[in-house]
Amino acid sequence: MTRICIFANRKGGCGKSTTAVNVAHGLVIRGHRVLLVDIDPQSHTTIGLGFKPGMVKSSLADVLLDRVPIGEVILASHIAGLSLLPASRELGGFELENTGREDSEIILAEHLNDQLVNYDFIIIDPPPTLGLLMISGLIAAREVYIPMPLHFLAMEGLAEMMQVIYKLNASYNPKLRMAGIIPTLYNKNTKLAKEIGKEITKTFGPDKLLPPIRTNITLAEAPAHGQTIFEYDEKSIGASDYAKLTQKIEIL
Ligand SMILES: Nc1ncnc2c1ncn2[C@@H]1O[C@H](COP(=O)(O)OP(=O)(O)O)[C@@H](O)[C@H]1O
Ligand SMILES: [Mg+2]
Known part of the structure; x- marks a missing residue:
């Protein structure tokens, strides 16, 4: 059974893309076939894997608009075992034009369904806004992980995300569950983080x-x-933290 995971939070800069890319590679290192799905028009994950905007001929937007079959859009990354469904600016246009259109939220889920046989994990990296794209990701996924700094108002942000998950449980995606909260940009010495x-x-x-x-x-x-x-600095604290997180996610 393919596990479909999304790293979601309604805020930018909380480590969603960093976590998606590094957990994806962590899972590949542990022997899994992984598809990383970049649904953020800002394309940080696509660019972070070394794909310059000019290098990506077709993107997820072409899949959602039924212009190119998903199998032709998925790219092999430079890491063996890690594939990428790349994003582009065009995704922003897709969101604008299709918001409110009936069943536009389920298009992504339907396309990803066709790919389940090819992967052990599908990892989705959504944009920070709760629009059509993030909702599409949450409908396609089974497991939501919430990366968040343990800061002031963190619990409020978490409550908001839980509301969204419950709403989707009652409508499009009864199987969606909150699988875990990932403290990011973490400093164990702060009293607030502990609390x-x-x-x-x-x-x-x-x-x-x-x-x-x-x-x-x-x-x-x-x-x-x-x-x-894991490529840039295997011995770093970041590599060690993401290795630990990956191992935990693997057995959840
Ligand atoms: N643990 C961390 N330590 C240092 N910098 C980080 C860490 N996690 C993320 N960053 C940096 O913070 C910024 C925002 O992270 P990112 O993963 O892009 O967040 P999001 O996808 O939620 O917007 C990026 O510049 C990223 O490189
Ligand atoms: Mg991001």
């Missing part, structure tokens, strides 16, 4: 608080070289 960690454990149970990803500059440097953390 919020405790609150998460109390509210959702200890199983839902996943291993944290500490703030580590190499994680910000790697995408500029078109590399994951």
Whole structure:
């Protein structure tokens, strides 16, 4: 059974794309076939894997608009075992033109269904806004992981995400579940992070608080070289944190 995971949060800059790329590579290292699906028009994941915008002939937008078959759009990345369904700016246009159109939310799920036999994991990297694209990702997925810094108002953001998941459980996607919260940009020495960690454990149970990803500059440097953390600096704190997180996700 292919596991379909999305790293979602209604905020930008909380480590969604960093987590999607590095967990995807982490799973490949552990022997899985992985498809990374970039549904953010900003294309950070696509670019971070070394694909310059000019290098991508067709993108997810062409799939959603039924212009190119999904099998022709998926690219082999430079990492054996890791495939990419690339994003492009055009996805923004798709969202604008199709918001409110009947059943536009399920187009992505339908296309990904055709690919299940080819992969052990499908990892979705959504944009930070709760529009058609993120909803499409949440409808296609089974497991939602929420990367978030344990900051002031973190619990409010979490409550909002839970509302969205419950709404989708009652409509398009009864199988969607919140699989875990990933503390990102983590500093274990701050009192606030400790308190919020405790609150998460109390509210959702200890199983839902996943291993944290500490703030580590190499994680910000790697995408500029078109590399994951496991290529860019295997011995870094970032690589060690993402390896731990990957192992945990693998057995969930
Ligand atoms: N643990 C971390 N330590 C240092 N920088 C990080 C870390 N996680 C993410 N970043 C950097 O923070 C910025 C936002 O992260 P990103 O993963 O793109 O967030 P999102 O996809 O949620 O918008 C990027 O520049 C990224 O390289
Ligand atoms: Mg992102």
